[in-house]
Amino acid sequence: MTDDAQDRLAAEYAMGLLDADEAALAEALLADDPVFAGLVEDWRARLLELDATAPAEAPDPHLWSRIEAGLAQPAGAGDGASAARTPIAPASPPAVLGPDAPDITAPIDLAERRRARQQGVGLWRAAAVTATAAAVVLAVALATVIRTLDRAPVLVTVLLAEPGRPAAVVNTFPDGRTELVPLTTVDVPAGKALQVWTLYDRERGPVSVGLIDVMRSIELGLEGLPRPAEDQLFEITLEPAGGSPTGRPTGPILMKGTADRAL
């Protein structure tokens, strides 16, 4: 069942059938979940033969010289997101892995970037991860809710409770509004609370953006903070009721994740 929910998402992603919300979720999972990436790769390989049925067409003779002229960028330079920005895809903001990285094969530079930013918390970066079916189903349901409200997030952060177990999603909307949506429940001992933090500036350190007694959807208090950006960290720690006495996280991290750009 777990596998079915993930595989459904992977299949429809490979088919190109996901709407923007679900595609953003798929991209976020692809970036962090090698198992999910493997499912997508399997589907791409299964369906590839259909692409061979398109009649081949000779390209315009000048096409190659135009490509050649565009090679000024050294191979593998940068993260490609800006370098390869297409001039003809007005409504396609860079995807999670650059404009269209085949996520199965997340570019090395990206993998390294992720590794670097998650150093010291290798625990969170799992080798094999299998999102729970419930989580994915809920996330998909969530995506539906978001769609019906006619607003799509520009940034999506999947908070993992442990490798491969999405526990919550943080959605940032075009106007900067950011909401936390739980995908699982969390046992909160008496006298404790859940505190939501974001890290947008290492020098400043984590900033509290929400305090809840149980996992529930809330709008995060980002007023006065810079608008969330790609790779910004969100996490939830267990703190004394009323919030951390120090203004910094003091309890265990229950879940965390970094923001990915939605498609």
Add this chain to the structure above:
Amino acid sequence: MAGPACMLPMRRLQTRAPEPTPEPAPEPIIVPPPVLSSSLPPKGDQGLASALGRCAKGDAAALRELYEAMAPRMLGVAIRLLRRRDLAEEVVHDTFLAIWQKAPGFDPARGGAETWMFAILRHRALNVLRGEARSDLVDDFEPLALVADEPDAEAIVTALSEAGALRRCLERLDPVRRHAIVLAYTHGLSHGELAGRLGQPLGTVKSWIRRSLIALRECLA
């Protein structure tokens, strides 16, 4: 249309008659499937992978090789998705620049070279398709397109290798569901567009697709 089961007895009766004019072979008239470009690139997937490896080291000649091997097929796929040659050429253009830039990230252990490159192409083409034309197209019911799509979907299936598992497994699906899968993949139709084209409620189409994909996965396992 009547199934072959109903037709056969009739035919037997006719052929037993004192042979008037020879009955034309019961072959249906088949529109020849689109010419299949060689389904394998000249160099095979390993050759493509090694060319990607050379691209990663900055060897532009390797990209040229990939272009020679892949561009015509990629353009065909992009034209089928976008229905506009100019947009399709732009997508191919951008795809090769992206291949050049992302080649260092290609890992043959994680997937095929051809799959990797087509994933880039399809992703770009679908982005363009959505950027240019996507909105809620449930209302975009076009009876003419409906008529035109079905033979097209069937021709695509027919163009698949007869020996291949994908064709065998697609043919096991109910025809309407098969059309839905094929049209979604090859023409980039969304759930909503499929619902419009097939004259079915959105929820029905979504559930068809889900179940058909599960059936395909099991059949292809």
